Amino acid sequence: PSEQGVASGMASTTLNIGNAIGMAFLIFIANSGIAGQSGGSLLAAQAAGVRTAMYLAAAGMIIGGAAALFLPRKK
Template identity: 45%
Template structure:
């Protein structure tokens, strides 16, 4: 799964169907995660320079998983935007950090002439992972709500969305194990000594 990209459609459904937000208000609700993602990429750039890609990626993944779980915890039929805001903030920062580390990892060790291919493969993997992840989460969120109405209906919808977002948090955390497989730069083979003619 690609960090928390799959969460946005579920969050939009939660805001509009459970809380009755208009499209305009729902769009405004997504300003915070957009700003947090932008801030996360800036922090990630500095962090990657100082501590390396591996730690940046791991920090982003763990923060993204924690924020996603926090988002699910704050979801309720009778709650408000303020209940889910802490999760949105942490998730957005984690996503920005992760994206920075992901693109660095995709380009690491790739020859200059092959950078476009590496970027294209990473972008394709991101899009395919998002589509597959969203399909899984929609299946998890799907609830049989036949015959339900009012608070019971909203409660069932919220429960399904919450379960799907917890699954997303677990999927994000599992990707940390992939980040652990990246070799440290120091462990790479030493470059041959330069011989002057």
């Protein structure tokens, strides 16, 4: 009980760092194909990148949900 504040702070910090790294990765994926593009091809490349990033985020959520359901639990 005397170290709950420290544990909560560490958990919050880890969560925020994970969110920042995950967001940076998804933004990198979304913008990876736009170099040298302009006009309509730029819009198409951005749309394709955002779609890919969303598919990766959805896959991560599905894998995380499956892991939460199927990992062993304490009884």
